[in-house]
Amino acid sequence: MDETADLLMRVEGMTCDGCAEAVRRTVRRLDPEATVAVDRAQGRVAIRTRAQSLAIADALTKAGYTATAMTG
Numbered sequence: 761m762d763e764t765a766d767l768l769m770r771v772e773g774m775t776c777d778g779c780a781e782a783v784r785r786t787v788r789r790l791d792p793e794a795t796v797a798v799d800r801a802q803g804r805v806a807i808r809t810r811a812q813s814l815a816i817a818d819a820l821t822k823a824g825y826t827a828t829a830m831t832g
């Protein structure tokens with residue numbers, strides 16, 4: 761956890777604002793300093809973090825969402 765990275769992830773299964781908050785909490789468990797912007801309508805989450813994308817995707821999957829890294 762040395763450098764901050766900007767990640768864009770597709771997260772499926774967010775159906776309400778409670779889901780969006782659960783996604784934020786899940787990411788912040790891995791990196792309490794993370795900035796998390798959820799676009800529930802588009803199913804996208806923009807994250808500025810020091811955590812690795814695979815660790816975040818795994819944590820979100822365990823929380824009940826389908827998460828995949830996006831490029832571009």
